[in-house]
Amino acid sequence: MALLVVLVASIPNFVLAECSPSLQECPENYYNSKTCTMGLVGQLGYECKQCSSVASGKFPLSAGGQVTIDKCYAREACSDLGYDGWMCTLFYSGKSFCTQANTPRPAHLEYQNNELVCVSNADRACSDFNLSGNYIFDVANGSFVQSDQTGNASWNPETYTWNVSSCRLEKNNQNIIANNANCKGNIWRCCPSISGNAAEGFSIGYGYAHYYCTYCREGLKPYILNKAENPMLPVAHISDETGGTHIAGACSAVEATYYSTGCNLGYPLNSDNIPTDCHLQCPGNMTTLDPGADSINSCVPYGGTYCDQTGCFTLGTNADLCE
Numbered sequence: 001m002a003l004l005v006v007l008v009a010s011i012p013n014f015v016l017a018e019c020s021p022s023l024q025e026c027p028e029n030y031y032n033s034k035t036c037t038m039g040l041v042g043q044l045g046y047e048c049k050q051c052s053s054v055a056s057g058k059f060p061l062s063a064g065g066q067v068t069i070d071k072c073y074a075r076e077a078c079s080d081l082g083y084d085g086w087m088c089t090l091f092y093s094g095k096s097f098c099t100q101a102n103t104p105r106p107a108h109l110e111y112q113n114n115e116l117v118c119v120s121n122a123d124r125a126c127s128d129f130n131l132s133g134n135y136i137f138d139v140a141n142g143s144f145v146q147s148d149q150t151g152n153a154s155w156n157p158e159t160y161t162w163n164v165s166s167c168r169l170e171k172n173n174q175n176i177i178a179n180n181a182n183c184k185g186n187i188w189r190c191c192p193s194i195s196g197n198a199a200e201g202f203s204i205g206y207g208y209a210h211y212y213c214t215y216c217r218e219g220l221k222p223y224i225l226n227k228a229e230n231p232m233l234p235v236a237h238i239s240d241e242t243g244g245t246h247i248a249g250a251c252s253a254v255e256a257t258y259y260s261t262g263c264n265l266g267y268p269l270n271s272d273n274i275p276t277d278c279h280l281q282c283p284g285n286m287t288t289l290d291p292g293a294d295s296i297n298s299c300v301p302y303g304g305t306y307c308d309q310t311g312c313f314t315l316g317t318n319a320d321l322c323e
Helices: 002-010 051-057
Strands: 030-038 043-050 073-077 087-091 096-100 103-105 107-112 115-120 152-156 161-163 168-176 183-189 193-197 201-205 209-216 220-226 246-253 286-288 299-301 305-308 311-314
Touching (some): 043 051, 161 193, 168 209, 183 246, 209 220
Antiparallel strands (some): 087 096, 096 103, 152 161, 193 201, 220 246
16 A cells, blocks of 8 residues: 555656646646536536647647647748747747747748748738638639639738738629620729638638729620729629729620620720720611621622712612612
8 A cells, every 4th residue: 555655656646636727837838628517517627638648749839838729839940941049839829920039030931731840021922821711703603613713911020920911802804794794804802801810710701892804806896984983883793903993793785887806905094085996887878687796898889979970879778788
């Protein structure tokens, strides 16, 4: 029996610590976990657990003491950034920084795809971030992918997160099906927001889908809207961030007497003037028989009166007949 007492007494006190209603003094690389039960009523209390049990061992270290899970951390020397002596720390809470001789350095640690990575605090391409969900086009067929993101994100060392306000999700030259637009255009999603943290990985989410027409095919002309006079445009998913006072929201058939060979719509648009290639007039005394003509070959003689010594005649739209 005496031998048993000696063996029990030799076990470290923290292992035998009872469930406590308050934070305990845990040893190094341990943290306080409120997971044990106390008394007959089963009230939860604190017990010391190893940081190596956190998130599959991703944060094995702690300074010990009355610390919670947020103070478990991982540490790595970031020599792969090209600097010697930079020691970087990433806490379970997402707080992350690098120092050299206790002096802050412009880098931090992140978990990316479950791999601990040294990351410079310099601006980072938005396309480096995962999308937070499946973002369909809404106004066309298809979905955005990670590489469709444009712009750069900037690191905020005070909040330990990325500022993604300059990011944009955009796909160009798509066949727009919303609002019977019948055009090719650019689709984009507004309102980027960062989610996650350095400990679990970052991703970017976006808001509603919008579009604006950039090309009308042969036989069509653009329907150009004044933004100020059409306050419901965003509701119709027609919007842009290209500046200008006007926007093309659809393409429709050119009227008779005109034809179009297709045209690009350059932004910013500052008037409702239709580009010449989308609104070409047939030569004099010629017209088209139907709306939507797509070449000059659709123009036929009409209305021309010709006279000689024997009299006058007028060409109709049927070139085989004189009236």
